[in-house]
Amino acid sequence: MASVILGILLVLVPLPLSAKAQTGGSLTLGRSLMVNDRNSSWLSPSGEFAFGFRRMARGAHLLAIWFEKIEDKTIVWSANGGDLAPEGSKVQLTADGLVLSDPRGRELWSSSLNGTGLAYAAMLNTGNFILASASHVNLWDSFSQPTDTILPTQQLDSGAALTARYSEMNYSAGRFLFRLQPDGNLVLYATPTPLDVSDAYWATNTISAGRIGFRLIFNQSGRVYLTARNGTVLHIVTSDEVPTSGFYQRAILEYDGVFRQYVHPKTANSSSAWAKGWSMVSYPVPPNICRTMNRDIGTGACGFNSYCTLGDDKIQRPRCHCPPGYTLLDSKNEMNGCREDFVSQSCDGSRPEKDQFALHDMLNADWTNSDYEVVTSKSEDQCREACLADCFCAVAIFSNEQCYKKSTPLINGKMDPSLDLKALIKVRIKNSTLTPAGNSQKKNKNSTLVIIGSVLLSSSVFLNLLLLLISYLIYKSFRSRDSKFSRPVQINQTTHMRTFNYQELQEATNGFKEELGRGSFGIVYKGVLGSEDTNFVAVKMLATRTGESEKEFEREVSAIGQTNHKNLVQLLGFCNEGQHRLLVYEFMSNGSLADFLFGSSRPSWYKRIEIACGVARGLAYLHDHCTRHIIHCDIKPQNILLDGYLAAKISDFGLAKLFDGKPNTNHHWEWFRNMPISGKVHVYSFGILLVELICCRKNFEPEAETEAQIVLVDWVYDCYRDGSELVLVEGDEEALGDMRRVRRFVMTALWCIQEDPALRPNMKKITQMLEGAVEVSVPPDPRSFISSI
Numbered sequence: 001m002a003s004v005i006l007g008i009l010l011v012l013v014p015l016p017l018s019a020k021a022q023t024g025g026s027l028t029l030g031r032s033l034m035v036n037d038r039n040s041s042w043l044s045p046s047g048e049f050a051f052g053f054r055r056m057a058r059g060a061h062l063l064a065i066w067f068e069k070i071e072d073k074t075i076v077w078s079a080n081g082g083d084l085a086p087e088g089s090k091v092q093l094t095a096d097g098l099v100l101s102d103p104r105g106r107e108l109w110s111s112s113l114n115g116t117g118l119a120y121a122a123m124l125n126t127g128n129f130i131l132a133s134a135s136h137v138n139l140w141d142s143f144s145q146p147t148d149t150i151l152p153t154q155q156l157d158s159g160a161a162l163t164a165r166y167s168e169m170n171y172s173a174g175r176f177l178f179r180l181q182p183d184g185n186l187v188l189y190a191t192p193t194p195l196d197v198s199d200a201y202w203a204t205n206t207i208s209a210g211r212i213g214f215r216l217i218f219n220q221s222g223r224v225y226l227t228a229r230n231g232t233v234l235h236i237v238t239s240d241e242v243p244t245s246g247f248y249q250r251a252i253l254e255y256d257g258v259f260r261q262y263v264h265p266k267t268a269n270s271s272s273a274w275a276k277g278w279s280m281v282s283y284p285v286p287p288n289i290c291r292t293m294n295r296d297i298g299t300g301a302c303g304f305n306s307y308c309t310l311g312d313d314k315i316q317r318p319r320c321h322c323p324p325g326y327t328l329l330d331s332k333n334e335m336n337g338c339r340e341d342f343v344s345q346s347c348d349g350s351r352p353e354k355d356q357f358a359l360h361d362m363l364n365a366d367w368t369n370s371d372y373e374v375v376t377s378k379s380e381d382q383c384r385e386a387c388l389a390d391c392f393c394a395v396a397i398f399s400n401e402q403c404y405k406k407s408t409p410l411i412n413g414k415m416d417p418s419l420d421l422k423a424l425i426k427v428r429i430k431n432s433t434l435t436p437a438g439n440s441q442k443k444n445k446n447s448t449l450v451i452i453g454s455v456l457l458s459s460s461v462f463l464n465l466l467l468l469l470i471s472y473l474i475y476k477s478f479r480s481r482d483s484k485f486s487r488p489v490q491i492n493q494t495t496h497m498r499t500f501n502y503q504e505l506q507e508a509t510n511g512f513k514e515e516l517g518r519g520s521f522g523i524v525y526k527g528v529l530g531s532e533d534t535n536f537v538a539v540k541m542l543a544t545r546t547g548e549s550e551k552e553f554e555r556e557v558s559a560i561g562q563t564n565h566k567n568l569v570q571l572l573g574f575c576n577e578g579q580h581r582l583l584v585y586e587f588m589s590n591g592s593l594a595d596f597l598f599g600s601s602r603p604s605w606y607k608r609i610e611i612a613c614g615v616a617r618g619l620a621y622l623h624d625h626c627t628r629h630i631i632h633c634d635i636k637p638q639n640i641l642l643d644g645y646l647a648a649k650i651s652d653f654g655l656a657k658l659f660d661g662k663p664n665t666n667h668h669w670e671w672f673r674n675m676p677i678s679g680k681v682h683v684y685s686f687g688i689l690l691v692e693l694i695c696c697r698k699n700f701e702p703e704a705e706t707e708a709q710i711v712l713v714d715w716v717y718d719c720y721r722d723g724s725e726l727v728l729v730e731g732d733e734e735a736l737g738d739m740r741r742v743r744r745f746v747m748t749a750l751w752c753i754q755e756d757p758a759l760r761p762n763m764k765k766i767t768q769m770l771e772g773a774v775e776v777s778v779p780p781d782p783r784s785f786i787s788s789i
């Protein structure tokens, strides 16, 4: 607010005219800017924002507002993205407002005034460009006509929207919309169908008590939040601590459909943590757009027939790719989708083409909601057969004895390790440029050639045998070349763990000074690696133990180090020096879920959903990808850690083996010796965690209001049975606005905590239940097993 007032004051007090006449002064009627002017901009009094023309291409100029003092002059507002101005165009301040016209006088854009009596214009220090009357009433301002960006002090009122640009450098309207609806809901939509609430891919759901979401505010502390009419904060959109003094800020709905908040140091030598350029703060909204996009229509996060992955850059920019056999429609824009690079299968029954197609395996890929038919098939081979025989089938997914057939255009494509599915992509074999199929074909051809040769040349049994031997050797050399190809990856994985010496870790932790926590396996200290002050790690000093040779220790540790999943805390290295055994983990800046969940302020429902899904995916990965002793872990809020983006990661897994776990010294030991039971125990613990996440309280609460509420899981079942799940999330507006999901989560949790382990679903199924990918059936009373014994 203060700087708005300052800005207005500066407008009221005209600066003395000088050589820099356009700096800070108010602009009177008749003033204009030409595209060809060398000084084609008007600056704010501080010189930090400029209004004027930016050259996008030869003869194509954008009327815009930008950060003047930043090297790349980041644009925050633009007028004519869809209709760029040619050389000789002009923007003029007339009595009717700002008018942008080309040299022939054609109007490219104009501001519409709310009222009459326009007296002057001004570029304010906040980044707002205003047109005002002599009595300083704003008749138009850029803050209330936002494009894709909002700045501190800017607000979005009911009905307003941000529109993503088309691509990074193309400022015409793109595919995504961030809208504060008149009904009070703040929603992200993928266009061109922003009509139906079901098309949304993210929403605050602040509509329950009728039109309560009222205003989206970006305040000067760097918070972006939604308020009710009376000022109550309803939803915090981006919430991290943001450095304010000495930093520029902006929040933007980017062309990839993700809303992100950024900061940029004002001077190049500001504090080192935010070294250079724009850095993302808080977390992206939605956190994973590839997974979030599950609409029934539209392309998904990427174009038709493509699939989305999260990039491994800092902002995890989603990337779009074509499946094998497909190519980009527009080679310059990967978001535009892909097309089949072969003639598709004929449906003319008189010329069956089944044998001209092959299925290409793609791990962890799915096209949600592209199914046109689901058939039960006992095996993957049956599913393959069914897809090849069906001319409409472009992709098949085999999962749980179901064969999901999908046809083009494929929508909602994504690839993510947590999906744990195998997609079978149908491609035509006889099209030579299909590289993956082409390669293996060539190889087969080679060995067949040798065999054919051997048959043709054989004039005696001896020669024949000799040739067979040669062909076998050639075949083997091909095979071994293949296997050599896959080996280096494994070697890399085992060696990329770092070994530390004790002194190094002593220095890194400043003599084991700052304790982060105490777990069952030892004390954890905060440390810093290298010269950079920001490279934090967590160093776990293992309690002394017996047995376990050095070799064994290192083998176990490197097995743990090989697990790699974004919902598992990554082990970076270890120290094994005499008495000292320490493990070095990535540092989780937001501490444990226990502190977060049972602390004073109830974390947002949407964050809790993300955490629940994250833990489920981490566990599913452990169960499906890891050897059995690694998967041992104790699932409870204390062992779930949160990173800088509040993403959940499971910690402390795989450590039990490092201790001489005699059956009676460690109660987990019993079940970890037996894989199937171990998995089921995790499922049970996950169920407890899930109800704790839903209700934001501990499972056992002796001080509960009524006796029936003391044990949470019992209370949850009672509420579920009585259809009164509402009381479980009493006072939680977000959850109350999302009761369908609350009910689904409750039902999933009840399945997990079945006393009969055989009834508990596996973790993969649970992730599908949580994500709504499978129907959740009515769970029985979890206690019925015990009572039936």
Ligand SMILES: *[C@@H]1O[C@H](CO)[C@@H](O)[C@H](O)[C@H]1NC(C)=O
Pocket: 019, 020, 038, 039
């Ligand atoms: C452009 O700006 C410079 C300094 O800011 C000034 O000296 C010069 O006269 C201006 N030129 C025009 C055409 O306004």
Ligand SMILES: *[C@@H]1O[C@H](CO)[C@@H](O)[C@H](O)[C@H]1NC(C)=O
Pocket: 114, 115
């Ligand atoms: C126009 O101005 C009036 C009075 O200043 C204000 O109440 C109204 O909300 C404005 N309308 C728009 C669309 O800005």
Ligand SMILES: *[C@@H]1O[C@H](CO)[C@@H](O)[C@H](O)[C@H]1NC(C)=O
Pocket: 056, 060, 084, 166, 170, 171, 172
């Ligand atoms: C931006 O994208 C739109 C939509 O494809 C296209 O019509 C327009 O020509 C592009 N503009 C530029 C400057 O490339």
Ligand SMILES: *[C@@H]1O[C@H](CO)[C@@H](O)[C@H](O)[C@H]1NC(C)=O
Pocket: 219, 220, 221, 222, 223, 225, 233
């Ligand atoms: C910004 O909003 C947050 C959250 O409501 C609040 O804690 C902070 O004090 C606000 N800052 C300013 C400058 O209003």
Ligand SMILES: *[C@@H]1O[C@H](CO)[C@@H](O)[C@H](O)[C@H]1NC(C)=O
Pocket: 209, 212, 228, 229, 230, 231, 232
């Ligand atoms: C403000 O409005 C919200 C939603 O209508 C309501 O829940 C809250 O109690 C109100 N707060 C105050 C202080 O009136």
Ligand SMILES: *[C@@H]1O[C@H](CO)[C@@H](O)[C@H](O)[C@H]1NC(C)=O
Pocket: 267, 269, 270, 271
């Ligand atoms: C940054 O550089 C400016 C001038 O180069 C200097 O005045 C200022 O003290 C420096 N700030 C820091 C934090 O080093």
Ligand SMILES: *[C@@H]1O[C@H](CO)[C@@H](O)[C@H](O)[C@H]1NC(C)=O
Pocket: 341, 342, 343, 431, 432, 433, 434
């Ligand atoms: C596949 O064959 C068709 C027709 O023979 C041809 O038009 C197309 O370019 C081929 N595709 C590739 C990838 O070679």
